[in-house]
Amino acid sequence: xxxxxxxxxxxxxxxxxxxxxxxxxxxxxxxxxxxxxxxxxxxxxxxxxxxxxxxxxxxxxxxxxxxxxxxxxxxxxxxxxxxxxxxxxxxxxxxxxxxxxxxxxxxxxxxxxxxxxxxxxxxxxxxxxxxxxxxxxxxxxxxxxxxxxxxxxxxxxxxxxxxxxxxxxxxxxxxxxxxxxxxxxxxxxxxxxxxxxxxxxxxxxxxxxxxxxxxxxxxxxxxxxxxxxxxxxxxxxxxxxxxxxxxxxxxxxxxxxxxxxxxxxxxxxxxxxxxxxxxxxxxxxxxxxxxxxxxxxxxxxxxxxxxxxxxxxxxxxxxxxxxxxxxxxxxxxxxxxxxxxxxxxxxxxxxxxxxxxxxxxxxxxxxxxxxxxxxxxxxxxxxx
Amino acid sequence: xxxxxxxxxxxxxxxxxxxxxxxxxxxxxxxxxxxxxxxxxxxxxxxxxxxxxxxxxxxxxxxxxxxxxxxxxxxxxxxxxxxxxxxxxxxxxxxxxxxxxxxxxxxxxxxxxxxxxxxxxxxxxxxxxxxxxxxxxxxxxxxxxxxxxxxxxxxxxxxxxxxxxxxxxxxxxxxxxxxxxxxxxxxxxxxxxxxxxxxxxxxxxxxxxxxxxxxxxxxxxxxxxxxxxxxxxxxxxxxxxxxxxxxxxxxxxxxxxxxxxxxxxxxxxxxxxxxxxxxxxxxxxxxxxxxxxxxxxxxxxxxxxxxxxxxxxxxxxxxxxxxxxxxxxxxxxxxxxxxxxxxx
Amino acid sequence: xxxxxxxxxxxxxxxxxxxxxxxxxxxxxxxxxxxxxxxxxxxxxxxxxxxxxxxxxxxxxxxxxxxxxxxxxxxxxxxxxxxxxxxxxxxxxxxxxxxxxxxxxxxxxxxxxxxxxxxxxxxxxxx
Numbered sequence: 001x002x003x004x005x006x007x008x009x010x011x012x013x014x015x016x017x018x019x020x021x022x023x024x025x026x027x028x029x030x031x032x033x034x035x036x037x038x039x040x041x042x043x044x045x046x047x048x049x050x051x052x053x054x055x056x057x058x059x060x061x062x063x064x065x066x067x068x069x070x071x072x073x074x075x076x077x078x079x080x081x082x083x084x085x086x087x088x089x090x091x092x093x094x095x096x097x098x099x100x101x102x103x104x105x106x107x108x109x110x111x112x113x114x115x116x117x118x119x120x121x122x123x124x125x126x127x128x129x130x131x132x133x134x135x136x137x138x139x140x141x142x143x144x145x146x147x148x149x150x151x152x153x154x155x156x157x158x159x160x161x162x163x164x165x166x167x168x169x170x171x172x173x174x175x176x177x178x179x180x181x182x183x184x185x186x187x188x189x190x191x192x193x194x195x196x197x198x199x200x201x202x203x204x205x206x207x208x209x210x211x212x213x214x215x216x217x218x219x220x221x222x223x224x225x226x227x228x229x230x231x232x233x234x235x236x237x238x239x240x241x242x243x244x245x246x247x248x249x250x251x252x253x254x255x256x257x258x259x260x261x262x263x264x265x266x267x268x269x270x271x272x273x274x275x276x277x278x279x280x281x282x283x284x285x286x287x288x289x290x291x292x293x294x295x296x297x298x299x300x301x302x303x304x305x306x307x308x309x310x311x312x313x314x315x316x317x318x319x320x321x322x323x324x325x326x327x328x329x330x331x332x333x334x335x336x337x338x339x340x341x342x343x344x345x346x347x348x349x350x351x352x353x354x355x356x357x358x359x360x361x362x363x364x365x366x367x368x369x370x371x372x373x374x375x376x377x378x379x380x381x382x383x384x
Numbered sequence: 385x386x387x388x389x390x391x392x393x394x395x396x397x398x399x400x401x402x403x404x405x406x407x408x409x410x411x412x413x414x415x416x417x418x419x420x421x422x423x424x425x426x427x428x429x430x431x432x433x434x435x436x437x438x439x440x441x442x443x444x445x446x447x448x449x450x451x452x453x454x455x456x457x458x459x460x461x462x463x464x465x466x467x468x469x470x471x472x473x474x475x476x477x478x479x480x481x482x483x484x485x486x487x488x489x490x491x492x493x494x495x496x497x498x499x500x501x502x503x504x505x506x507x508x509x510x511x512x513x514x515x516x517x518x519x520x521x522x523x524x525x526x527x528x529x530x531x532x533x534x535x536x537x538x539x540x541x542x543x544x545x546x547x548x549x550x551x552x553x554x555x556x557x558x559x560x561x562x563x564x565x566x567x568x569x570x571x572x573x574x575x576x577x578x579x580x581x582x583x584x585x586x587x588x589x590x591x592x593x594x595x596x597x598x599x600x601x602x603x604x605x606x607x608x609x610x611x612x613x614x615x616x617x618x619x620x621x622x623x624x625x626x627x628x629x630x631x632x633x634x635x636x637x638x639x640x641x642x643x644x645x646x647x648x649x650x651x652x653x654x655x656x657x658x659x660x661x662x663x664x665x666x667x668x669x670x671x672x673x674x675x676x677x678x679x680x681x682x683x684x685x686x687x688x689x690x691x692x693x694x695x696x697x698x699x700x701x702x703x704x705x706x707x708x709x710x711x712x713x714x715x716x717x718x719x720x721x722x723x724x725x726x727x728x
Numbered sequence: 729x730x731x732x733x734x735x736x737x738x739x740x741x742x743x744x745x746x747x748x749x750x751x752x753x754x755x756x757x758x759x760x761x762x763x764x765x766x767x768x769x770x771x772x773x774x775x776x777x778x779x780x781x782x783x784x785x786x787x788x789x790x791x792x793x794x795x796x797x798x799x800x801x802x803x804x805x806x807x808x809x810x811x812x813x814x815x816x817x818x819x820x821x822x823x824x825x826x827x828x829x830x831x832x833x834x835x836x837x838x839x840x841x842x843x844x845x846x847x848x849x850x851x852x853x854x855x
Contacts, residue, residue, distance in 0.1 A: 134732070134736065134757070135757045135809070135810065136810050138833060138843070138845070139798065139810050139811050139812050139833065139845070140788065140790070140796045140798060140812055140833070140834075141788070141798050141810055142788070142790070144788070145786050145788045145798045146810075148786035148788070149784045149785060149786050149798065149799070149800050150784070151786075152784050152785065152786060152822070153783065153784035153822070156784075156822060197789070198787070198789050199788075199789060200786040200787065200788040200789065200798075201786055201787040201788075201789075202786075203786075245763075247810065248800060248810060249756070249800060249807075249808040249809050249810050250755075250763075250808075254783075254784070254800070394855070395855065396855065397853075397855040429814060429831075430793070430794065431812075431814060431831040431832040431833070431847070432831060432832065433832060433842075435832075435842075435844065436829075436830050436831050436832060436844065439741075439830040440829060440830055443830070467842050468842070471841075476741075476844060479737055479738060479741050479742075480741040480742060480830055480844070481742075482738070482742050482775075701854045705854060706854050706855060709853075709854050710853050710854050710855050712816065728793070
């Protein structure tokens with residue numbers, strides 16, 4: 001397999017983009033990525049798009065074709081695919097782009113993610129389509145309930161407190177203050193989180209990421225192409241994916257996300273690194289507890305010791321392993337189909353040294369994109 | 385010998401007191417409590433209805449006896465608050481119990497006597513050897529118009545009886561007295577029932593209960609003194625106490641079954657839950673008179689005799705245990721929500 | 729949605745799950761294929777225990793109603809299911825013994841069908 005690089009990145013603001021349509025936002029992200037890359041639009045050979053909900057929310061299937069069309073690529077008739085794995089759709093798109101180039105099938109492709117949730121009333125229930133409809137939704141559960149059930153048992157087993165979860169949200173909000181594209185630009189305190197109303201005990205409103213509009217795109221190319229257009233390509237060392245039982249009740253141990261463990265161990269092997277070699281990471285904090293568990297299942301801490309990382313400030317911007325420098329899903333906002341690609345954009349900017357006020361020092365980065373309650377995990381490792 | 389081979393009952397755990405209802409309507413609670421002889425009533429949870437209550441009562445009856453549920457050949461659920469106007473409750477019960485597909489069934493309605501009517505039908509089918517066992521259930525989550533006198537007593541609950549041969553309680557005789565009397569009714573699509581006030585007394589409850597009881601005794605040769613217990617339909621405590629006295633029964637003979645004081649009028653479950661309370665303590669050879677009453681109007685009377693088999697029969701938890709344990713009190717606003725009278 | 733609900737009525741009303749004769753495991757909800765043995769497994773319907781214990785739970789504050797107690801319950805047979813507990817939130821503890829009850833899960837609006845199913849209450853409660 002040949003080396004694969006990201007040569008261009010683009011991303012819209014994440015948030016409630018009332019005056020922008022589905023078509024507006026993917027074009028905006030796409031153009032930014034292409035201009036950043038230095039290639040011409042007609043050189044794009046394929047598009048992989050992650051999107052979770054267009055069919056249900058704007059009644060539009062067949063969106064990959066729509067995107068290729070409105071991006072002005074219809075004349076070239078390139079292959080355009082939409083991939084879906086709940087809110088890991090973006091990560092999936094990135095992985096498909098990686099596979100297409102690594103295998104030699106294509107030289108230049110686009111991986112994009114887009115989600116438009118504000119066209120239809122209240123998107124709050126959107127993530128709940130990702131859980132088992134017949135046996136979990138039916139009994140009144142939504143995604144927050146499932147993470148809450150996990151959180152309660154995790155906290156009781158390993159001595160976690162609601163304050164620990166709050167600190168994750170506080171950190172991510174603080175980081176987002178330095179991210180011009182983030183949805184929520186206000187600092188919050190642990191008090192604020194603890195005082196916010198319960199959504200599903202023990203998770204409170206400020207433990208949960210907001211669902212929003214957003215689009216992100218990256219241009220993925222072979223090393224040969226990369227060397228022609230840039231001095232500092234950021235390489236995707238590998239992109240791995242794993243699955244787990246969809247419903248919590250089918251899992252033997254609900255405190256361990258087997259999909260994260262499997263995908264990350266495979267990734268470390270392929271990239272020939274250890275977890276401690278990762279110096280910046282974007283993880284899937286759809287709920288604060290998910291970030292703590294990610295620390296453990298990615299191998300940054302032993303099972304049960306995730307709390308130590310946040311308590312000791314290890315994952316702060318100034319710490320040994322900054323996590324979610326962009327503000328994460330919590331403060332940057334979670335546009336389900338786009339998040340996985342947005343994470344790749346952030347890591348790329350960090351490794352290039354283009355992350356502005358939130359810059360950290362890293363040569364190896366990792367992104368973790370999860371679907372629903374962890375039935376899909378995509379891990380990608382990046383390095384310069 | 386044909387009769388009851390097992391019984392079960394279910395009473396929801398929520399309660400609202402007469403004091404609380406009187407407070408809202410500005411009435412004097414003591415006057416009401418003295419007048420009706422009721423101090424509090426049961427209120428169903430948000431996720432309970434006549435079907436869920438029927439299933440719970442039936443499951444208890446099945447658990448207490450060793451039969452193959454697939455031998456239940458008939459199911460009759462009587463109620464005036466069936467969840468559907470069209471689609472039977474009896475099939476929901478049949479499916480939940482796992483009785484299979486070979487059973488006779490239809491839903492029954494006759495105000496508060498639909499459950500006892502079911503017992504008569506099951507008795508006849510067993511007697512005719514059409515079925516090995518029949519399941520008769522009386523269940524209700526009755527509604528009352530806010531501010532109406534009935535609001536103090538209309539409650540929720542149910543009881544189930546498996547009828548078959550070789551019983552713990554033999555049905556020695558049954559007799560029904562029926563007329564067309566509009567004392568209490570509800571027109572289709574109306575949310576609340578209407579009634580004739582004092583007309584529901586002598587021309588309705590008393591005429592039919594007395595006629596059925598006397599008819600049973602005359603036709604089958606019983607005297608009041610033959611019975612150790614009597615259970616009457618209980619819209620409040622006053623009516624059954626008065627009818628007992630008229631017929632010649634002492635207060636002691638009816639107090640074991642007088643559940644209305646603490647759970648209200650469970651309509652189709654009313655006399656049946658009272659019967660369960662009596663069976664919880666009855667001894668072999670005890671005779672029980674059961675007389676239900678359904679508005680519209682009619683009464684079903686039964687002469688029951690307890691057999692030796694009751695000694696081996698598991699009777700815990702008892703009805704009075706269920707009436708008194710695990711209670712949760714609600715205020716009037718929460719009560720309105722539970723009864724669906726206010727919705728989001 | 730009606731056929732989809734109807735197909736599983738007996739499994740919802742009466743806790744009937746799957747048993748794999750090949751690996752001796754119980755599953756709920758029912759499965760077509762044993763996840764351990766796949767095609768080598770012999771899967772049959774099996775009525776599961778009516779009691780179990782609470783593995784974990786949450787009190788969900790949905791926009792539509794009273795707080796719901798949603799719990800992951802492990803039946804005595806070993807199979808787990810997600811369910812509602814029909815009791816007060818303060819009555820719930822991790823590890824608590826629970827027993828099944830038959831309740832309404834919802835309805836398809838005022839005109840639609842009613843969805844019944846199995847919920848659980850503390851084993852020590854009579855109701």
